[in-house]
Amino acid sequence: MSSSVEAITVLSSDGDEFKITVSAAKLSKPLNWMLEDVCFSDDCDEVPTIEVNSKTLVKVIEYCEKHAPRANSGASDSDAEELKKWDIEFMKMDVKDILFHILMAANYLHMEGLYDLACQTAADLMKGMTVSQIRKIFHIKNDFSSEEQEQLRRQHPGCSFD
């Protein structure tokens, strides 16, 4: 890899091109390996594909670019505080529409910080949901027989199937 390269181009699973700076890409282990393996200098026109859709990849890259300077240099307390606030704003998104895609992208790209953040956000959003709300969001069918429901109800008197 040429040291002059500051940004690389990657393809999303939808085939769109995205630019990501080298320092931001380093937040992901698989991307980091890609940087080491693939030639990104000007005479190489191979563009690696990341199996994440465009909508999600935009958000992932946004997160990487924001966190990269701190991750590389170490953050001061005030920086960390500001970044925390930024994370909260960044995570204000729809659960089903995008949050779970980000979660899975972070899992796939081995990005610990984003993964933990997305898991915590999902947990906070789901915490107050009823059983039927959960079933709706996750497209889950109630597969208990009526006897099993009755048994569960007896074991947990305070809970319900709705």
Next chain:
Amino acid sequence: MKQVEMECGIAPWIPLEVIRSIFKRLPVRTLIKWQFVCKDWKDLLNDPSFIQEHLQYSADTNPSLLFCRLTFHSTLEFCTVDSEMQVLPIESLSLIEFLRGATVIGSINGLVCVKSTNKFNILVWNPAISKFRLLTKETNICATMGFGFCSIVKDYKVEIISHHGYSSTGLIHQVEVYSLSTHSWKKVEFGRLLDDVEISCDGFGTNGAIFWLGFKKGNVHVLISYYIATEEFALIPTPISAPELIDSLICTLSVYENKLALLSHTTSGNFEYTLCLWVMEESKHNKSEERWSWTKKYSVKHPYYFRPSTVWRNMIVCKDVEELRERKVDKLIGDGIVLVNLTTDKLKWFAVRRYGIDFETLHYVESLVPVDKIHIEEL
């Protein structure tokens, strides 16, 4: 993404490991409710490896304090204090008969062990999932108990050390252990090790063992340990050796940095008290008496008399603070604890509940750990 996990029935488009990572961050009351979603979720929430993962995460991120209060009606009441100092009452109405005059023995992995004083009953209770197991055992009044867990044998044990009069060498002890996995009691052989030992309090379970504080002949302060996996006892010297300290000693066991900790409160007179935190380490290779070593991690002198109770986060939790009340150090209402910050030495008063006869604080973590394995199979 791993295909195998993608194909699992739990929300087919989300890998199981992602679901687990979210679930481990959720409170027990939410997870109990979600068992009703579908069979796959119920199976996951009852899976021992998930229960362990959830427990570990909760212990690391939100170690709570269990506050057990004896009310004026002599009933034991419980509440928890979380890392944000939020006080949450624990529902125990269904156990009210049992909890009259009861004493707390210990708290491990979300299970609380309580003994009743009127009857010969012992309760192993997980308040978070509202499940308990009641054990019946006849013991004499001088019995001391202990509650422990060992990850090697993956079992919880309730241990009773009782004595039956004196012989020429001292007290005659009898030790019986209950296993939560086999549902049975058994006698433990220990030779003559405990012959001249007097145990002064109920045991404290941690790191695969149960520990008691006591005295050997000649007023020598000792720690008695029972290793759950090997079923062996050992007598361990404590760092409190000076006889003049023993007269004023208040001592209790806790955990600090995942090691057994000893909290001591002593005085040299003149209203000057010393609060110390000791940590014990055990060398695996050495088999001699010197295999145990104590390190003083913290020590502070102050003019107040209070009883150290446990270590919680970076604080020593103390109780019995009449001195503080009398001196009107703070606006004190009802039961409270004093938190001694290990980093800053600062004292902080924290009121938990209004008035009671006595209270006890233990560390606690909410968990899904079942008290009855049969219960899981039934589900």
